[in-house]
Amino acid sequence: MTTLKYLSGYAPSLQQQVQALIDQDRLGAWLEQRYPPQPQHLIQSDAALYEYTQRLKQEHMRSSGPISKVYFDTRMHVIDNALGQHQFVSRVQGSKLKAKNEIKVSAMLKTLPEPLLRMVVVHELAHLREKDHNKAFYQLCWHMEPDYHQLELDLRLFLTLRD
Template sequence: MSALRYLQGYSAQVQQQVSELLLKQQLGNVLSQRYPEPVHAVQTDKALYHYTLELKRQYLKSSEPLSKVVFDPKLHVINNALGTHTQISRVQGGKLKSKNEIRVASLLKQLPLPLLQMVVVHELAHLREKDHNKAFYQLCQYMLADYHQLELELRLFLTWREYQADPTLSF
C-alpha cells in the first residue's frame, strides 16, 4: 500500500514534497505549526449537530432540514469516507417524507476544527448538489473560502497518521 494514497489526485510535485517531508520526519511538524491547537470542543453528537446547524443556517437557509448529525466510528473504515450524507425517503400516509442525515467520522474529533468544518461543509453542500461537480465545489467554496486548501491539509493529516502507524509504507 502506498503512503500517499490520499494524495493520488494531486500533482507529482505535491506528492514528491510530501514524500520528502515524510522521509525527513517533518510532515507532523509542518502540520502542528499550521494547527497548534489540534483538538477542538466539538466532541459530542449534540455539539456536532449544533455546529452543523449553525453552518447550515448561515449558508443554506432554504435547503431541506437535517434530522440527524452524528459522529460515526465506522466511517473511514468503510470506503475511506470521512463523512456521508443520506436522504431517506418514505411514504407516510399519502405523502412522501424525506429525512437528511449527516454522519462524520469520529476520527475528526482528534483533528483541528477547520478540518472538521471542511467535512461538514462538504456534506452540507450535498443538500443542494448531489454530485461532485463544478456547482458542488463552488458551493463548498462559498461556504468555506479555503475549502480546497483544507481538503489538501486533511489529506496530509491522514497521510501522516497512516505513515506514523506504519512507517514501512511505500511511496
C-alpha cells in the first residue's frame, strides 16, 4: 500500500477507496470521468489570472483590501500541500509604511481543469479576511465556491495521481 500523503487528513474509508482505485489503475479514468478532457482553460497568463481573481473578489469580497499582485509561480511546487500562497507584504517607502496583498499560484494549475484553479484562488482570497484555517475561513470558501470541499479533494486526487 502506498502512502497517500495528500489525503492523510481524510477518513480511512476514503483513503481505502482511493487506494483501491490506484491498485486497479483506475484513478486516472475516474478523474477523467469527473473532468472530461477539454481544451485548456484560458487563464494562462499572469494578467488573465489577475483579472480572474479580481472578478471573484469583486463578486464575493468587495469590502476586502485591494490585491496588488496575482501571478503564476513556476518555481512553486507542492510544499506542505500548498499550490497557492497569500502574502501580506509591508514595505517602507520614505516615512510611510505600504502594505500590499499578493497572491501567487502554482503554474501547474495552468494544465488542470479550471474548477481546480478556481478552488485555489478562492482559498487564497479567503485569506484576505481570515488568516487561519478555521471554521470562518472554510465558511467563506464555501460561500465563494459551494463545491469547495469536493474540489479540494479532487485536487488532492490529481496530485496523488501525478505522484
